[in-house]
Amino acid sequence: MNGPHDAxxxxxxxxxxxxxxxxxxxxxxxxxxxxxxxxxxxxxVSRMIKExxxxxxxxxxxxxxxxxxxxxxxxLVERFGLRDARVxxxxxxxxxxxxxxxxxxxxxxxxxxVLEMLPDHACIGIAWGTGAYAAVASLSEHxxxxxxxxxxxxxxxAPNPLIDGPDLARVLAGKLGGxxxxxxxxxxxxxxxxxxxxxxxxxxxxxxxxxxxxxxxxTGIGTVEVEMSSFLRAGHLTKQDLTDLQAKxxxxxxxxxxxxxxxxxxxxxINQRVVGIELEQLREVPRxxxxxLGRPKALSILGALRGRYLKVLATDDLTARAxxxxxxxxx
Numbered sequence: 295m296n297g298p299h300d301a302x303x304x305x306x307x308x309x310x311x312x313x314x315x316x317x318x319x320x321x322x323x324x325x326x327x328x329x330x331x332x333x334x335x336x337x338x339v340s341r342m343i344k345e346x347x348x349x350x351x352x353x354x355x356x357x358x359x360x361x362x363x364x365x366x367x368x369x370l371v372e373r374f375g376l377r378d379a380r381v382x383x384x385x386x387x388x389x390x391x392x393x394x395x396x397x398x399x400x401x402x403x404x405x406x407x408v409l410e411m412l413p414d415h416a417c418i419g420i421a422w423g424t425g426a427y428a429a430v431a432s433l434s435e436h437x438x439x440x441x442x443x444x445x446x447x448x449x450x451x452a453p454n455p456l457i458d459g460p461d462l463a464r465v466l467a468g469k470l471g472g473x474x475x476x477x478x479x480x481x482x483x484x485x486x487x488x489x490x491x492x493x494x495x496x497x498x499x500x501x502x503x504x505x506x507x508x509x510x511x512x513t514g515i516g517t518v519e520v521e522m523s524s525f526l527r528a529g530h531l532t533k534q535d536l537t538d539l540q541a542k543x544x545x546x547x548x549x550x551x552x553x554x555x556x557x558x559x560x561x562x563x564i565n566q567r568v569v570g571i572e573l574e575q576l577r578e579v580p581r582x583x584x585x586x587l588g589r590p591k592a593l594s595i596l597g598a599l600r601g602r603y604l605k606v607l608a609t610d611d612l613t614a615r616a617x618x619x620x621x622x623x624x625x
Contacts, residue, residue, distance in 0.1 A: 315346040366614040374599040380404055382610040393610050398428025401585045401608035406434050414439050416509045419446035420462045421549050423514035423524055425585030427457040430466050437471030446505040447550045447570030448481035450528050477501040479569040481550045482530045486566040505571045511579045515586035516547040517594040546594025548603050557601020573603055581605050592616035
């Protein structure tokens with residue numbers, strides 16, 4: 295049983311911990327200032343701050359936005375070595391379109407912060423697709439930055455021109471106060487020889503040179519699943535083409551280039567017909583943010599993550615859990 299002396303000592307200790315915690319958390323004094331005031335060492339102050347938290351004298355409440363799943367974001371970053379992640383929480387009952395718009399807003403929030411960190415007159419890249427469009431549509435204006443925008447893959451000829459590279463580059467450059475540069479070629483041609491001929495064209499070679507030097511890129515992640523294939527909707531591939539790609543082990547694409555569930559892209563003939571940034575070049579871009587969601591895309595997203603083709607992922611919680619589960623099962 296504790297005696298009176300023990301109780302007094304504990305009370306004195308508690309009073310000291312409360313004093314330190316109050317000075318540190320409420321009065322914003324640093325550890326050195328507190329050490330000088332209490333005539334103790336700085337390391338002692340550090341230990342007392344930790345003790346105050348451990349004993350419940352200090353309780354820290356972080357008011358996290360209800361629409362983000364920070365645990366899943368942390369899991370994605372840790373598992374795949376990402377720079378960052380944005381995961382939408384709790385939109386199970388919303389439509390696909392509403393979820394996409396909400397994920398686009400999360401991506402735009404990340405871009406708003408990063409764009410302000412880039413030097414004025416920097417150059418960034420844009421691919422195509424509904425995910426990239428959702429991010430661009432929600433982005434705030436940063437006209438004072440005068441950032442140029444480069445189309446990093448050829449034009450898809452999408453049924454909705456707003457989601458194609460040329461329109462996205464133009465709209466994004468307008469928000470950033472910079473110039474836009476088109477890549478004057480289709481994203482997918484019939485023969486590798488035609489692709490090689492296009493690469494000899496000065497406008498195309500200059501566009502590809504610009505694409506390989508961007509400071510940031512915004513893209514989506516496509517799938518070879520029939521119900522969500524963007525290349526099928528755009529008329530570049532048929533259902534039989536998708537079946538053939540799946541038989542070869544291909545699970546998805548980003549920037550028009552196809553890969554398997556380990557992110558490997560070498561040896562697939564279709565990639566020799568693509569006009570745009572190479573995936574090896576995409577890896578070297580300091581920040582690549584991919585906006586992608588939907589359970590049919592989970593394996594495609596996993597392949598892109600394993601291939602290290604993106605640095606930031608914006609998605610929803612259903613997709614994030616599916617990706618993490620697939621990675622655990624397919625180690």
